[in-house]
Amino acid sequence: MRYFLNRLGFLILSLWAAVTLNFILPRLMPGNPAQAMIAKQAGNINPSALKAIEQELGLSNGPLYQQYFQYLGNLLTGHWGSSFQYFPTTVVSIISNSLPWTIILLGIVTIIAVVVGTLVGILIAWRRGGTADNVIPIVTMFGQAIPSFWLGLICIYFFGFIHHWFPMAHGSGDDVTQGYNLPFITSAIYHSILPAFVVFVGSISGWIIGMRNNMMTTLGEDYVVFAEAKGVPTRRLIFSYAARNALLPQLTSIAIALSSIIGGQILIEQVFSYPGIGYGLTNAVSSEDYPLIQGMFLIIALTALVINFIVDMLYGRLDPRVRRRGATS
Amino acid sequence: MSTQSVAVNTTAKTPKQKAKRKSSALQTFFKNPRSLVGAILFGLFVVIAIFAPLIAPYNPSSTNFSMLQPPSAGHIFGTTSLGQDVFSQFIWGTRATLIVGIGAGVLSTIIAVLIGVTAGYLGGVTDSILNAICNIFLVMPGLALLIIIESYVNNSTPYMNGLIIALTGWAWGARVMRSMAMTIASRDYIAAARLSGASTFRIILFEIVPNMTSVIASNVMYACLAAVLAESGLAYLGFENVASTSWGTMLYWSSQNGAMISGAWWWFVPPGLGIALLGTSFALMNFGIDQVTNPRLRTSRKKKDVQRLLKELQKSQTKGVLTDGGQQTSVGN
Numbered sequence: 001m002r003y004f005l006n007r008l009g010f011l012i013l014s015l016w017a018a019v020t021l022n023f024i025l026p027r028l029m030p031g032n033p034a035q036a037m038i039a040k041q042a043g044n045i046n047p048s049a050l051k052a053i054e055q056e057l058g059l060s061n062g063p064l065y066q067q068y069f070q071y072l073g074n075l076l077t078g079h080w081g082s083s084f085q086y087f088p089t090t091v092v093s094i095i096s097n098s099l100p101w102t103i104i105l106l107g108i109v110t111i112i113a114v115v116v117g118t119l120v121g122i123l124i125a126w127r128r129g130g131t132a133d134n135v136i137p138i139v140t141m142f143g144q145a146i147p148s149f150w151l152g153l154i155c156i157y158f159f160g161f162i163h164h165w166f167p168m169a170h171g172s173g174d175d176v177t178q179g180y181n182l183p184f185i186t187s188a189i190y191h192s193i194l195p196a197f198v199v200f201v202g203s204i205s206g207w208i209i210g211m212r213n214n215m216m217t218t219l220g221e222d223y224v225v226f227a228e229a230k231g232v233p234t235r236r237l238i239f240s241y242a243a244r245n246a247l248l249p250q251l252t253s254i255a256i257a258l259s260s261i262i263g264g265q266i267l268i269e270q271v272f273s274y275p276g277i278g279y280g281l282t283n284a285v286s287s288e289d290y291p292l293i294q295g296m297f298l299i300i301a302l303t304a305l306v307i308n309f310i311v312d313m314l315y316g317r318l319d320p321r322v323r324r325r326g327a328t329s
Numbered sequence: 330m331s332t333q334s335v336a337v338n339t340t341a342k343t344p345k346q347k348a349k350r351k352s353s354a355l356q357t358f359f360k361n362p363r364s365l366v367g368a369i370l371f372g373l374f375v376v377i378a379i380f381a382p383l384i385a386p387y388n389p390s391s392t393n394f395s396m397l398q399p400p401s402a403g404h405i406f407g408t409t410s411l412g413q414d415v416f417s418q419f420i421w422g423t424r425a426t427l428i429v430g431i432g433a434g435v436l437s438t439i440i441a442v443l444i445g446v447t448a449g450y451l452g453g454v455t456d457s458i459l460n461a462i463c464n465i466f467l468v469m470p471g472l473a474l475l476i477i478i479e480s481y482v483n484n485s486t487p488y489m490n491g492l493i494i495a496l497t498g499w500a501w502g503a504r505v506m507r508s509m510a511m512t513i514a515s516r517d518y519i520a521a522a523r524l525s526g527a528s529t530f531r532i533i534l535f536e537i538v539p540n541m542t543s544v545i546a547s548n549v550m551y552a553c554l555a556a557v558l559a560e561s562g563l564a565y566l567g568f569e570n571v572a573s574t575s576w577g578t579m580l581y582w583s584s585q586n587g588a589m590i591s592g593a594w595w596w597f598v599p600p601g602l603g604i605a606l607l608g609t610s611f612a613l614m615n616f617g618i619d620q621v622t623n624p625r626l627r628t629s630r631k632k633k634d635v636q637r638l639l640k641e642l643q644k645s646q647t648k649g650v651l652t653d654g655g656q657q658t659s660v661g662n
Contacts, residue, residue, distance in 0.1 A: 010464065017465045021474070026481050033481040138363065141616065145554060145608025147561050150580060150601030157589040157597075168590065256467065256501065263472030267562050271584075281473060282566055285480040293480055300473045308468045 081291035102276030121211025140205030364617020434553030445506025
């Protein structure tokens with residue numbers, strides 16, 4: 001229970017930090033870019049609507065603390081303003097349209113990458129010194145160093161431009177209507193294969209290397225050596241003795257890897273014009289759509305922080321030592 | 330007299346031993362083919378960056394050549410759709426990318442050491458506060474944060490980007506430094522230094538940090554790799570002064586001008602490959618450092634250990650003293 005409260009406290013603290021960063025950053029910059037972006041919209045949106053958006057984003061002439069509390073209150077009640085670019089669509093509805101794209105793609109690919117990467121890591125750690133153990137880490141090092149968006153560009157060029165095997169952009173075809181119908185779903189899956197492949201290649205190397213190193217540590221433990229000497233079957237030795245204990249640190253890496261996976265995803269969505277949150281963010285930035293920038297960043301941070309919280313909870317369940325230690329980690 | 334000479338002897342020995350240990354660490358680093366390849370690759374990029382004006386055949390921004398030419402003898406990497414020489418851009422881009430990557434990597438490591446070691450050594454309230462800040466930065470999606478900062482900074486230069494990357498990317502390193510400093514802080518010689526009246530600043534700088542050299546070196550490699558990737562990503566998204574020449578801006582322009590859909594592969598392949606190779610060189614060198622500092626990761630020894638253990642067990646079994654023999658081998662091991 002103490003562990004739960006501790007983690008919950010951290011979730012709230014980090015959420016608060018994200019919100020505050022979002023509020024304070026444009027105000028710290030010279031010339032207040034937020035005001036400048038809004039001033040540019042003066043001709044496009046009628047003054048009273050603009051005034052309402054300013055109110056919702058806490059951009060008044062009042063003192064800073066007053067703006068801040070106004071902003072916090074509006075955030076909590078779901079008043080995130082309207083987009084400039086797609087006026088009068090609200091930021092919340094744009095987010096709820098693009099969030100499923102990102103979550104589904106990222107979620108499925110991450111799960112596959114973790115499972116495959118962990119298995120490969122177990123295998124090469126067991127056959128350490130073998131060909132696979134010598135070759136795979138070097139390949140994965142190269143994989144880690146390849147910018148994921150560049151790999152995306154290469155894939156578009158090779159599979160899209162040269163071979164026409166896969167579509168080069170967007171989340172689904174123009175000829176299908178979004179919804180729960182078969183043509184749309186197949187089209188969406190077809191469109192997501194290339195971006196999914198790129199995310200997969202970008203994230204798998206970390207899991208392989210992480211699991212290999214964890215396995216090396218557990219394989220060096222006396223109980224594993226003893227079990228091998230005792231004649232425990234290899235399969236059982238690998239999975240029940242060594243891998244089981246090597247899995248726990250792997251779970252913490254999920255939390256750490258998450259921010260880089262989401263970052264890579266932003267770039268990949270941009271490369272493929274994939275209609276998710278990352279594309280929404282870069283789009284909003286390039287069209288200086290201030291309310292949308294704010295909303296998109298918040299939802300990305302929120303997603304990352306909540307998933308991190310869930311991983312923490314899971315970790316606490318699986319490893320009682322963490323629960324007892326409580327605040328230290 | 331005799332005791333004195335012994336004392337002199339031991340003190341005289343320590344620096345020698347230290348030097349020996351250091352050279353053997355370097356040997357392990359360069360003996361490993363991976364770290365050797367990494368170091369050579371990195372050296373190559375450094376040479377290119379230093380001698381960029383001599384190597385590049387043309388001015389990277391000159392638009393005097395015919396457009397979208399595939400690689401030829403005159404333009405070994407071809408030309409862009411604006412008629413620029415891709416090879417010259419690549420050479421000059423090496424310089425910008427390397428300076429920003431290394432600068433941001435080193436700067437973020439310095440921040441990580443300052444925050445991590447302070448937190449780990451002082452403990453208590455300072456630790457709690459610094460650790461909370463560190464954890465927040467760790468879970469915050471870094472690139473999204475970079476993007477919104479960039480959206481408020483107009484026309485950022487590569488150096489500005491490097492600074493922003495360093496200021497947002499120190500958290501992981503700080504966490505490693507903190508736990509390292511916590512173990513070192515509990516050692517006796519630190520207590521001795523404290524009792525002898527050394528200031529906190531002195532203890533951190535001269536007693537703790539020198540003992541973390543390998544961790545710091547490893548962190549620099551990791552941070553440089555991350556910084557190069559972050560910088561190229563930001564530049565690709567157009568958050569860098571698009572008139573500057575870095576590998577990221579090359580990718581930005583190639584993508585803006587549809588190099589993928591016009592088949593101009595020579596335009597976007599070199600900069601991406603450059604980033605990947607530079608990043609690989611950092612990763613390879615980091616691997617070498619890991620091998621030096623973490624003997625557990627060294628391969629091939631373990632299997633022999635097990636085999637020896639098994640052999641000795643068998644031997645003791647034939648003798649008929651299984652339990653004793655088993656204990657003996659484990660002691661001998």
